[in-house]
Amino acid sequence: MNDAFFSLLFSSYSLFMIIRVTTPILFASMACLIAKKAGVRNITIEGTMLISALIGVIVSAKCQNVWIGVLLGMVSGVAIALFLGYFHLFLDTDIWMSGIGINRIAEGGTIFLMFVLTGDKGSTAALASLSVPDVDIPVIKDIPLLGDILSGHSLFTYLAIICVIAIYILLYKTPLGLRIRAVGEYSMAVESVGKKSSHIKLVALAISGLCSSLGGMFMSMSYASRFAKNMMAGRGFIGIAAESMGSGTPFGAAISAFIFGVFDALANIMQSFSFPTELVLMIPYLATLVGLVVYSSVRKLKEKKRIRNANKKIAKEAK
DSSP states (O other): OHHHHHHHHTSHHHHHHHHHHHHHHHHHHHHHHHHHHTTOOOOOHHHHHHHHHHHHHHHHHHHSOHHHHHHHHHHHHHHHHHHHHIIIIISOOOHHHHHHHHHHHHHHHHHHHHHHHHSOSSBOTTSOOOOOOEEOOTTGGGSTTHHHHHSSEEHHHHHHHHHHHHHHHHHHHSHHHHHHHHHHHHHHHHHHTTOOHHHHHHHHHHHHHHHHHHHHHHIIIIISSSOBTTTTTTHHHHHHHHHHHTTTOHHHHHHHHHHHHHHHHHHHHHTTTTOOHHHHHHHHHHHHHHHHHHHHHHHHHHHHHHHHHHHHHHHHHHO
């Protein structure tokens, strides 16, 4: 068993799976990043992913058109983010309480709606929903090994990679990105030049909801061909952790998401062998906790070093 396990672990299939399972975490980390840059902590990512995943499946089944399903799934994600923004920015509710409420509504509401439409509280297997197609990359697909790893992924996976680049360009190369970062750093500076900070935050939240929706629909319209009860399994929260470990940069968050994807893929591979189920299921979440502890420790050490160097400099100047 050991030889078979390690052979599979270091195969092109394993690398292909890592990229695949990283996709929803990557979308979630970008959703968290864009909102955080605007000074809004969007913790509804998990709930948004759930609702968009279900909406995409239902609409694609009813219309028998996968792209209409994707479109309305995206609209639902943006609507939830704007709903959160309205309560927080205009009704002055606590962002954490509002986020927790939306997540709980999503958790129970998706099960209720699924039961109403299918009579099943477990999955939408009764619905003839459609899946987003996989994409074979010309030229690369014919290259041995490389083609097996990089080609043949879901369209959502390639969109996730594009999303990282697009978020970077938006934040650091456009006037809107400058305003988003300015609002997150010091909103009064934006207000002083005649821009409404609340409007800019709503735009950032809308983009956050859009990214979340794509991650959710990947799970129900690509990773699986149906929606299942609580199928996100904490991936939205893992995305938030990836953003924190990425030091608030798109590429840093993407690397962190990839690391979490490695452990998620490891759990999937271990399921094929006689490893204890309980151990397999806890691996992605244990990796998240360990990663956050390591990140926090390194950050504290850097902060102590910075303070120590500053004190030395002050002492030197005092002499």
